[in-house]
Amino acid sequence: MKLNTGYVRASGYAHKVRRVLFALVKGKVDPKEVVRAAGELNSKIFEEFQKLGVEKEDVVRISVEFSIKDGSIVWDYDTLSIEVYKKSEEERLAKAMEEVEARERELDQKIREVEELALKLRSVAEELVEKIEELKQEHTSLKLKAEMEES
Structure with a gap:
């Protein structure tokens, strides 16, 4: 035991x-x-x-x-x-833990900022895709219109 x-x-x-x-x-x-x-x-x-x-x-x-x-x-x-x-080590350990926790909070904040930026980028990318599709449709309709006028 x-x-x-x-x-x-x-x-x-x-x-x-x-x-x-x-x-x-x-x-x-x-x-x-x-x-x-x-x-x-x-x-x-x-x-x-x-x-x-x-x-x-x-x-x-x-x-x-x-x-x-x-x-x-x-x-x-x-x-x-x-x-x-040791009590003296305990105090140093507590201070070190405070520093670790502060760095973790900073890291969490930076991660949140990067995530927000990624969401903005995704939104901009989606807008770009929409604009490209619109341009393609306009181009295709102009091409069709030009072909129809030629006939």
């Missing part, structure tokens, strides 16, 4: 781990074992946070695989993954 917290502030990871674990093993493991195993995992995560320099405002996403053996939760720490999104 795999525990995945989703995105959570580092300050709230322990509560999230406990809640997710309870949901995953409901009815399979004694609640006291869930509390014990969550505490064990949270201690390991806290150690990793210290190594990684995680601050309580940072956003993290934690996943780890585990198994249930004889009513006990056994963590596979080799699969422990902690993604860290």
Whole structure:
């Protein structure tokens, strides 16, 4: 089985781990074992946070695989993954996203302008085709008229 917290502030990871674990093993493991195993995992995560320099405002996403053996939760720490999104990076990311969104709006506006121009061009092309057809008809009727006068 795999525990995945989703995105959570580092300050709230322990509560999230406990809640997710309870949901995953409901009815399979004694609640006291869930509390014990969550505490064990949270201690390991806290150690990793210290190594990684995680601050309580940072956003993290934690996943780890585990198994249930004889009513006990056994963590596979080799699969422990902690993604860290620093608050300072979050602010830069938010600014970059604003720039991307602004460029997308500009692109949408340019596309609308090109579409409007294409519609105008289509209209002008249709007018040209109509004028050409009129000229052909006039030419054909003049040609017929000239042929009839010759006869």
